[in-house]
Amino acid sequence: MAGSWVDIPADSDFSLANIPFGIVSTPNDPSSHAAVAIGTSILDLKVLFTSSASPFLTTQIIPSLAGHEHVFAQPTLNAFAELGRAVHREVRAGIQALIAADTSHPDVLRDNAPLREAALLPQRAVTLHLPMSIGDYTDFYAGYHHAYAVGVMFRGPANALQPNYTHLPVGYHGRASSIVVSGTPVRRPVGQILLDEKPVTAPSRRLDFELELGCFISRANAQGTSVAVDEADKEFIFGYVLLNDWSARDIQAWEYVPLGPFNSKNFASTISPWVVLADALEPFRAAAIPNSTPLQGYLQEPKDKKSVFDIKLEVDLTTPESDTTTVCRTSSRNLLWSFPQMIAHHTLGGCPLRAGDLLGSGTISGPDASERGSLLELSEGGKKDVLLYGMDARTFLKDGDTVTLRGYCADGNGARVGFGECRGRIYGPSSN
Amino acid sequence: MAGSWVDIPADSDFSLANIPFGIVSTPNDPSSHAAVAIGTSILDLKVLFTSSASPFLTTQIIPSLAGHEHVFAQPTLNAFAELGRAVHREVRAGIQALIAADTSHPDVLRDNAPLREAALLPQRAVTLHLPMSIGDYTDFYAGYHHAYAVGVMFRGPANALQPNYTHLPVGYHGRASSIVVSGTPVRRPVGQILLDEKPVTAPSRRLDFELELGCFISRANAQGTSVAVDEADKEFIFGYVLLNDWSARDIQAWEYVPLGPFNSKNFASTISPWVVLADALEPFRAAAIPNSTPLQGYLQEPKDKKSVFDIKLEVDLTTPESDTTTVCRTSSRNLLWSFPQMIAHHTLGGCPLRAGDLLGSGTISGPDASERGSLLELSEGGKKDVLLYGMDARTFLKDGDTVTLRGYCADGNGARVGFGECRGRIYGPSSN
Numbered sequence A, B: 001m002a003g004s005w006v007d008i009p010a011d012s013d014f015s016l017a018n019i020p021f022g023i024v025s026t027p028n029d030p031s032s033h034a035a036v037a038i039g040t041s042i043l044d045l046k047v048l049f050t051s052s053a054s055p056f057l058t059t060q061i062i063p064s065l066a067g068h069e070h071v072f073a074q075p076t077l078n079a080f081a082e083l084g085r086a087v088h089r090e091v092r093a094g095i096q097a098l099i100a101a102d103t104s105h106p107d108v109l110r111d112n113a114p115l116r117e118a119a120l121l122p123q124r125a126v127t128l129h130l131p132m133s134i135g136d137y138t139d140f141y142a143g144y145h146h147a148y149a150v151g152v153m154f155r156g157p158a159n160a161l162q163p164n165y166t167h168l169p170v171g172y173h174g175r176a177s178s179i180v181v182s183g184t185p186v187r188r189p190v191g192q193i194l195l196d197e198k199p200v201t202a203p204s205r206r207l208d209f210e211l212e213l214g215c216f217i218s219r220a221n222a223q224g225t226s227v228a229v230d231e232a233d234k235e236f237i238f239g240y241v242l243l244n245d246w247s248a249r250d251i252q253a254w255e256y257v258p259l260g261p262f263n264s265k266n267f268a269s270t271i272s273p274w275v276v277l278a279d280a281l282e283p284f285r286a287a288a289i290p291n292s293t294p295l296q297g298y299l300q301e302p303k304d305k306k307s308v309f310d311i312k313l314e315v316d317l318t319t320p321e322s323d324t325t326t327v328c329r330t331s332s333r334n335l336l337w338s339f340p341q342m343i344a345h346h347t348l349g350g351c352p353l354r355a356g357d358l359l360g361s362g363t364i365s366g367p368d369a370s371e372r373g374s375l376l377e378l379s380e381g382g383k384k385d386v387l388l389y390g391m392d393a394r395t396f397l398k399d400g401d402t403v404t405l406r407g408y409c410a411d412g413n414g415a416r417v418g419f420g421e422c423r424g425r426i427y428g429p430s431s432n
């Protein structure tokens, strides 16, 4: 792909091939509204589509947006998501055309100094907000190596996976209100935990991160109807974010029988601020982990289908002393189930999805020791120190620790498509 | 309490002592807006508070509402709920004063024929909608006799209750998008179920109801902060509804290990349309089931505290042939945990609640055989026929069956405070 007249560093997650969407407030406009990320800049879509250039854009370049320009003035991307994948595609392509080095429309933005100065802002000058209004959040458990490793820890290798695990994408309902955008400090939860087999109320001593991929839904299905797996792939996915599903292992162990995780997971989950459109990830498709279990019809995808993505994922742990160690490097291809399969399963009984719903993949770990997507696995259930730079070590997170997830795809030709950061710092329950 | 000049039948759930709030659309105003139920009528609050009587009302009778009259023109009760319990109390008392037989302000409504005709409508002339925008829905498991009976069924009497059951209010996150208002038909879910130990995809054969009490939250707590149990009781509860948490037992049995119920519960949950304010239930407080386990400090309520309500609850099962059998009669006092305890537990780790969130009590059953709040219990796990009028019988629900929950409190002096109906009819997955 040719370059852009906007300065885009070679290692930027936000290349011309990406164009992820987010919600910003800016020095000139404190109300939350839509933007895309380009290199170290943002392009303010509210400014662009309320400018005198807008009529030209919606007649000549992005006709499918005509009459819907107001979606970019809204405080979430839900209305834009609901316009459907064909519109997302056309808007992304139109923005790429505008900012391409060899743009056919230099007068619209490149050579229009007043608009360029109003609409193109440094990322560091804007505040990023939660991109979607999340009606419901569902967390799946599709990371095979994670499920297996945790199963071995609790039940041994013979019974590591529950009998249902390879038959259906196991998932549970999470807490939508607890989802926060990257950078939001996370308070260590207080909870009931067992100490010497007696419950006490105390700050969690086994606070963990979970490396996940999040998927935003673009459209609703009517209650009582289901979504076919291929329809899910083509029409129901808006885009993707990184997701850190913070987990308090000690609270979880005591509370979760028989109805699943609750306070161990509902205090905060952090997502990266930029939604990478489904189209932007298409070139990076990969095969999921093979599943030898014969699948029910509604879960079947074509045998050679590349149903997941090869996103390089990394987890950095930064100590209060500012020493950073990359504790995990893996890929989002390590999933047994694809998001279309999760959507088909979620709606099988008629559960209504809505635009803005968030699905989590479940913790993603790879087969190797360096690919473990949680401290539970890295520390082998808290038994082993995870060594860090600065002569430090962890089994679980300490107050003042910062966890940063990163993710990107690269095809070697500069078409780097990345997510930016998903970052959160832990503070103690007695501090403010 | 003295009578009303509005006709209120003696057995009405909506006596002068009740004044529950709901969302209606009317022949003259198809937009959803607020009303209260009185006898067989509704009083349209949007009409009332946009009428020429409104300034008098907000200066003389309900001053705390001044400037907030627009909350009754909104399509949900969320904004009204957020005004706080002192305002709910004053509005309810003000409406009671207006419609009392001996009202001191007969000119406002009683003798104001044009306003009376515009604002007082027969209930059968209006359409009832979901009363709140529900951000998150949490279902607890506080019905002690239900948890015990189901535990005996699966694990025997010695291990009926899980070790955590008496230490904390066990709960899980439900599916907010699936909540529907009374009268909405419910499609029997298709799901993965085990037949001869092999999974198949089929309509549920073990479709059940669950008799629950629902509690709506009136205000938010900031993420990272917790709500004390007495603060929860005084300030965080807007009101109550009946809740039927439809459950597919066969889907549940196969899917729920290890992360809890998912598709077995997320296809639909039905609530009654009228929110009975917390204040209206105050006279009907009762002691919860005694818990001999020493409680953590954050769950402790005064020893003699009447922390739950004695609401008479009934479940009717109506066959497709229109024969109705009352299959359960019990009381909402059969809870081990109060809603304030559930709220204190829910927020212990900092989980943010928001106005409009719904908490379910869990299935309410009493100690006797006639008090079982689910078919799972009534049919002893599907082993025993539940006999119905019309020479019929059930283990689980058939297509065309209607389940109706009813609930009311009565003090014998005409101060009947009831919920109206929470009703749903099952249709087959192949019909439309």
Ligand SMILES: [Ca+2]
Binding pocket: A139, A140, A210, A212, A245, A360, A362, A363
């Ligand atoms: Ca997770």
Ligand SMILES: [Ca+2]
Binding pocket: B139, B210, B212, B245, B360, B362, B363
């Ligand atoms: Ca339930």
Ligand SMILES: [Mg+2]
Binding pocket: A174, A178, A245, A246, A265, A266, A267, A268, A269
């Ligand atoms: Mg979480």
Ligand SMILES: [Mg+2]
Binding pocket: B174, B178, B245, B246, B265, B266, B267, B268, B269
């Ligand atoms: Mg339900």
Ligand code: NI
Binding pocket: B070
């Ligand atoms: Ni307002």
